[in-house]
Amino acid sequence: MIDAYGHVSLRSPRNPERYYLARSVAPELVQVDDLIQYDLASNPVDANGRESVLERFIHGEIYRARREVMCVVHNHSPSVVPFSVTGVPMRALFHMAAFIGEGLPNFEIREVRKGTDLLIRDSVLGKALAATLAAKPAALMRGHGAVVVGENLPRAVGRSVYLEQSARMQMQALMLAAPGGGSITFLDDAEVQASAARQDYYRAWPLWRAKALNRP
Amino acid sequence: MIDAYGHVSLRSPRNPERYYLARSVAPELVQVDDLIQYDLASNPVDANGRESVLERFIHGEIYRARREVMCVVHNHSPSVVPFSVTGVPMRALFHMAAFIGEGLPNFEIREVRKGTDLLIRDSVLGKALAATLAAKPAALMRGHGAVVVGENLPRAVGRSVYLEQSARMQMQALMLAAPGGGSITFLDDAEVQASAARQDYYRAWPLWRAKALNRP
Amino acid sequence: MIDAYGHVSLRSPRNPERYYLARSVAPELVQVDDLIQYDLASNPVDANGRESVLERFIHGEIYRARREVMCVVHNHSPSVVPFSVTGVPMRALFHMAAFIGEGLPNFEIREVRKGTDLLIRDSVLGKALAATLAAKPAALMRGHGAVVVGENLPRAVGRSVYLEQSARMQMQALMLAAPGGGSITFLDDAEVQASAARQDYYRAWPLWRAKALNRP
Amino acid sequence: MIDAYGHVSLRSPRNPERYYLARSVAPELVQVDDLIQYDLASNPVDANGRESVLERFIHGEIYRARREVMCVVHNHSPSVVPFSVTGVPMRALFHMAAFIGEGLPNFEIREVRKGTDLLIRDSVLGKALAATLAAKPAALMRGHGAVVVGENLPRAVGRSVYLEQSARMQMQALMLAAPGGGSITFLDDAEVQASAARQDYYRAWPLWRAKALNRP
Numbered sequence: 001m002i003d004a005y006g007h008v009s010l011r012s013p014r015n016p017e018r019y020y021l022a023r024s025v026a027p028e029l030v031q032v033d034d035l036i037q038y039d040l041a042s043n044p045v046d047a048n049g050r051e052s053v054l055e056r057f058i059h060g061e062i063y064r065a066r067r068e069v070m071c072v073v074h075n076h077s078p079s080v081v082p083f084s085v086t087g088v089p090m091r092a093l094f095h096m097a098a099f100i101g102e103g104l105p106n107f108e109i110r111e112v113r114k115g116t117d118l119l120i121r122d123s124v125l126g127k128a129l130a131a132t133l134a135a136k137p138a139a140l141m142r143g144h145g146a147v148v149v150g151e152n153l154p155r156a157v158g159r160s161v162y163l164e165q166s167a168r169m170q171m172q173a174l175m176l177a178a179p180g181g182g183s184i185t186f187l188d189d190a191e192v193q194a195s196a197a198r199q200d201y202y203r204a205w206p207l208w209r210a211k212a213l214n215r216p
Numbered sequence: 217m218i219d220a221y222g223h224v225s226l227r228s229p230r231n232p233e234r235y236y237l238a239r240s241v242a243p244e245l246v247q248v249d250d251l252i253q254y255d256l257a258s259n260p261v262d263a264n265g266r267e268s269v270l271e272r273f274i275h276g277e278i279y280r281a282r283r284e285v286m287c288v289v290h291n292h293s294p295s296v297v298p299f300s301v302t303g304v305p306m307r308a309l310f311h312m313a314a315f316i317g318e319g320l321p322n323f324e325i326r327e328v329r330k331g332t333d334l335l336i337r338d339s340v341l342g343k344a345l346a347a348t349l350a351a352k353p354a355a356l357m358r359g360h361g362a363v364v365v366g367e368n369l370p371r372a373v374g375r376s377v378y379l380e381q382s383a384r385m386q387m388q389a390l391m392l393a394a395p396g397g398g399s400i401t402f403l404d405d406a407e408v409q410a411s412a413a414r415q416d417y418y419r420a421w422p423l424w425r426a427k428a429l430n431r432p
Numbered sequence: 433m434i435d436a437y438g439h440v441s442l443r444s445p446r447n448p449e450r451y452y453l454a455r456s457v458a459p460e461l462v463q464v465d466d467l468i469q470y471d472l473a474s475n476p477v478d479a480n481g482r483e484s485v486l487e488r489f490i491h492g493e494i495y496r497a498r499r500e501v502m503c504v505v506h507n508h509s510p511s512v513v514p515f516s517v518t519g520v521p522m523r524a525l526f527h528m529a530a531f532i533g534e535g536l537p538n539f540e541i542r543e544v545r546k547g548t549d550l551l552i553r554d555s556v557l558g559k560a561l562a563a564t565l566a567a568k569p570a571a572l573m574r575g576h577g578a579v580v581v582g583e584n585l586p587r588a589v590g591r592s593v594y595l596e597q598s599a600r601m602q603m604q605a606l607m608l609a610a611p612g613g614g615s616i617t618f619l620d621d622a623e624v625q626a627s628a629a630r631q632d633y634y635r636a637w638p639l640w641r642a643k644a645l646n647r648p
Numbered sequence: 649m650i651d652a653y654g655h656v657s658l659r660s661p662r663n664p665e666r667y668y669l670a671r672s673v674a675p676e677l678v679q680v681d682d683l684i685q686y687d688l689a690s691n692p693v694d695a696n697g698r699e700s701v702l703e704r705f706i707h708g709e710i711y712r713a714r715r716e717v718m719c720v721v722h723n724h725s726p727s728v729v730p731f732s733v734t735g736v737p738m739r740a741l742f743h744m745a746a747f748i749g750e751g752l753p754n755f756e757i758r759e760v761r762k763g764t765d766l767l768i769r770d771s772v773l774g775k776a777l778a779a780t781l782a783a784k785p786a787a788l789m790r791g792h793g794a795v796v797v798g799e800n801l802p803r804a805v806g807r808s809v810y811l812e813q814s815a816r817m818q819m820q821a822l823m824l825a826a827p828g829g830g831s832i833t834f835l836d837d838a839e840v841q842a843s844a845a846r847q848d849y850y851r852a853w854p855l856w857r858a859k860a861l862n863r864p
Contacts, residue, residue, distance in 0.1 A: 087833075
């Protein structure tokens with residue numbers, strides 16, 4: 001669910017006022033030497049001439065607002081964008097993406113600034129996005145994609161993987177339910193709480209890691 | 217149709233009271249040393265510290281209830297989940313998945329226990345799932361996926377592959393038929409019986425096996 | 433558009449009363465030694481213990497009925513099956529699949545024999561399918577797939593590739609056109625004739641061949 | 649979004665009256681020795697017996713009409729064709745394809761010549777296509793595909809990649825919005841201008857290039 005423009009950051013485990021994000025390069029090509037350290041205002045600490053990602057303010061402002069978040073993923077999840085532009089709310093219908101049941105806000109950049117290229121190019125936009133995200137595990141970004149957070153890397157990545165898959169499933173369920181006038185059984189609140197709390201995506205992690213390290 | 221969370225088990229050919237299931241690892245990464253033997257209560261016989269799959273009770277309780285079943289597949293088949301949450305019945309329209317015509321029940325875990333994470337974490341839930349499955353070749357699991365069984369490995373795997381494909385075809389057929397007010401020609405009972413009895417998926421097996429052994 | 437069950441045959445360039453078809457094995461695994469020669473009644477000439485494809489009568493009866501056909505492809509083209517079960521006619525809307533504009537019949541096996549497994553297991557069914565195909569470049573097979581023919585290998589394969597792609601495009605066009613009450617611009621008869629006559633798929637052939645020879 | 653029939657050309661950086669286009673071969677198989685130089689009337693300058701692409705007039709006539717264009721891509725983008733045959737206008741709803749908001753014309757070849765195979769086989773058709781394209785970044789071609797231009801290679805390729813992706817997203821958004829009577833939030837004019845001007849797809853280029861050079 002990450003194209004050449006997605007990015008994944010990690011808060012430093014040693015200093016909560018710092019985070020790591022690769023220089024501006026497609027995720028599939030990132031190497032260890034591409035990692036840059038930033039402070040929470042998203043100023044690079046050790047850039048040494050490497051180009052920073054324009055939208056790093058997504059990461060810095062979320063780390064500032066959410067002390068428990070250790071990982072932030074931004075992507076252009078293709079099945080999520082249609083929800084972001086129609087206002088149809090994403091809902092939890094698949095247990096692997098039960099976290100959707102906590103409610104995913106949709107960030108409308110126009111409410112903060114008009115006439116933008118939709119990118120989070122500064123801390124004003126970053127703070128507004130973090131405010132929209134509030135305490136949720138993810139937020140849609142209208143016409144742009146999504147931001148997904150977690151207490152660790154597997155959780156933020158796993159939520160991103162299954163957010164995309166659940167979006168496809170919900171579109172299909174809406175299509176199936178409509179002709180027959182039927183309804184969709186979403187996870188109820190108790191199921192969301194039971195599932196979202198436990199789901200760590202640890203079982204998938206070694207596989208995803210192996211595939212990610214198998215470079216082009 | 218198997219993501220990092222599916223699992224496939226085999227009943228022991230030597231002892232019908234035992235089955236084999238890999239430790240908790242993504243199917244693509246399974247090695248011979250990952251196989252654990254279980255009794256039909258799903259207690260590990262030879263775990264030696266290896267972590268068991270939480271949902272092993274799916275397997276044990278089906279082997280207990282269905283003496284002819286030698287293989288059980290559990291998956292999160294993405295095109296099947298939308299059927300499981302809408303109550304639209306899956307029907308046989310593709311000869312490779314004629315077994316659907318025997319009727320696939322949909323397991324609603326809420327009828328057994330409320331507020332779960334939808335996982336089959338104990339033998340009570342496993343027995344309920346096996347009771348829903350009854351004598352059928354597969355059952356949907358609401359908001360979760362499916363369980364598919366067979367008298368041998370190729371048959372359970374082949375049914376899983378074509379269950380997913382048939383689900384996509386049925387969604388497309390419903391979409392095509394709707395605007396023109398048309399109807400869908402499903403396999404009739406005689407066709408289902410003629411096809412389902414003979415279909416062993418043996419022709420596909422060497423190809424699937426070759427691909428599965430080509431690891432990441 | 434060929435899964436483990438598709439098959440491709442060639443009429444012998446030396447003897448029009450013979451054709452070649454691989455033994456019963458998934459197409460991706462076929463080797464030269466798998467080729468068996470058949471007469472037009474689909475009796476193997478040189479089987480030497482190798483297992484014949486059950487549905488070889490598709491090939492033999494078409495070669496018997498259509499003297500100009502040198503290649504027959506049978507497949508389970510996934511986007512074509514939904515058309516075969518809904519009676520929605522496939523129409524030409526993409527120039528690479530202009531041959532669809534010649535009109536594709538849909539073979540309903542029930543009109544010949546009831547209660548089958550939908551397979552073309554003998555020459556009676558093969559002759560009926562060939563009669564349905566008549567002089568057309570392809571025919572749908574209800575709940576099963578398609579048969580596609582050509583004066584040479586690239587043409588029959590190219591038509592198969594673009595039949596699948598055009599089916600997807602037509603489903604999408606029907607979906608797009610419906611809400612707005614719009615209509616679809618299909619290729620007209622003159623365009624079909626101009627395009628179908630010239631389209632040999634020769635440009636694609638070296639690429640498809642290179643990919644097909646890159647085995648699992 | 650390029651199948652065996654797409655083609656990409658570059659205007660010569662040394663002589664604006666010349667462009668380079670590979671001989672008639674699938675793009676995935678192109679080697680340096682396949683490049684042929686053409687004048688703007690699409691006469692080969694150095695063919696040396698190599699077969700020219702029939703539709704080279706697409707390229708020559710656009711370079712003639714649009715002095716700033718340095719790269720032309722022609723493809724059969726599968727999700728774009730359904731728009732081309734239904735008259736549903738493509739609109740900008742994803743920031744990576746904001747250029748769609750400049751308005752994409754749809755070339756109807758019948759208005760120029762009836763009964764064609766839809767190919768741009770001569771300069772009359774090439775000039776008509778260039779006139780339809782006018783000053784826009786791309787044009788649909790009814791029942792055929794699209795032509796996409798740019799001031800450099802990454803921009804024309806990037807627009808092609810995201811045109812396909814945006815077409816899929818728009819089809820899904822239309823499907824989502826319809827049942828609830830909802831509407832779609834497209835990028836507004838100011839957003840289109842802000843985004844389209846800046847979007848150079850440079851970040852993606854090294855990844856696409858690495859993948860393209862990884863031949864079959």
